[in-house]
Amino acid sequence: MDALQPYLPLIYTILRGLAVVGLVHALITRQPPYWMLTLGFAAFLGGIFSMVFSLVYVFTVLIPSLRGGTRVAGRAVARGVESLKPLDLRIREAHEQLQESDTLQNRADLAALQARAGRPDDAQATLAPLLSGIYADDPVVLLTSAELDLARQEPAPAAAKLNRVDLKTSAATRTRTLTLLAQAQDAQNLPETDQTYRDAITGATTEEPRARYAAYLIRQGREDEARALLDALAKTEKKASGLYRRQEREWFQMAAGLRKELK
Template sequence: MDALQPYLPFLLNLLRLLAIIGLIHAVVTRQQVYWIVMLLFGALFGGLFGLAFAAVYTFMVLIPAARGSSRAAGQAVARGVEALKPLDTRIREAQEQLQESDTLQNRADLAALQARAGRPDDAQATLAPLLSGIYADDPVVLLTSAELDLARHNPADAETKLNRVDLRTSAATRTRTLTLLAQAQDAQGKPEADQTYRDATTGATTEEPRARHAAYLIRQGRAADARALLDALAKTEQKASGLYRRQEREWFQMAAGLRKELK
């Protein structure tokens, strides 16, 4: 203990600094209240328990979070480098990859690139073999193909495929399927689109169904119903975390544009 005596002021200051850093991180990332309280105590008063919590928080939360961020950053850089390639080059490489290994993922990747290039017919042709093979009922295949049908102005074909998706697969699959189904029904002038949008909103994993439902209601001349939905979206945006607002930015922006239409 005597040997550590000269280093104690440095160690205490280090732990207090970690408490401050941890406190900022805990507040920003919305950690449990007890973390915030103990880190605040350590940052302000340097108490033994507060500083001990700073050390624990560093090893249990900060360091793992930093490692995860490093991996995410590396993946982001890789995606960025890939995105710099011309789209035609990426399509050609995806076609070569598909020739080497004809898998669900490789076909889906190629179809996605072709769709981005404004070639929905080519993308649908790429997916076509999967629709009659062992992956015929795979939600990824059906959803991707249905989206392409909508892009090609074939809502009836999209509806047929969407009705084959197993909604029990996951909440995200259910949300996406019902949202697309409502769009397909709307494009055909079917009145059941309203209820389908409502079903998509129940337990939704994204704000897309509510935003699209509001747009649908405006087109139907139901301004009061649309306004109520948009007001609820605005309240959600105000209460949402920064991460969720970024994740759902497209739909919050769509809702903001729709509110302007109603003024």
């Protein structure tokens, strides 16, 4: 033990570093809360037992996950680190990346960041060249641009773009397109809104259209229909896996709020 004494500070630093790495991995991969709590204690407060648990996490969770999918885990960590940067810095870096390489992905990434920063006009300007080029009918471009139109309270041009999307591209594209189209029609008080929501719900890949349709029904004074839809959503949430509940948390929470309105 005396021989290890000079190295104890270094060992402690390494263990604490492993705790930090483990905590980041646990947050990104949404590990159970007890791991996050233990790793958080180890990373910020230290302590021998917390350090031991951080080693256990590294060898039982972190390393196996890296072995099983090094590229996937690496991308997840990279996204986690990227998300820690201030939004203005990420926008500046995305703009520089676009200047170096003007691609669909780089424009879409910059527009998404500008939209998150509450700058829909800038985001729409970023996408504008794509709407008249070879990507004019690309679903990503049309959907993103339509969302920005809705954010700018311009439902008519949003609907025009959404009607150009090929619904056969994928089930997810179909769900998103019809949900946005129903919102655009609702904003214009169009009679086809109801049927569009129903179409969006059929084969939907998310709970968003059901939650938004319930809100629409309440605004229309059709409370009994809304209540039945919200009860169905509650049953879905109860039976859903933990992963699906986390994925659809926003819409399950929206449904819960709507149920309170009806009481």
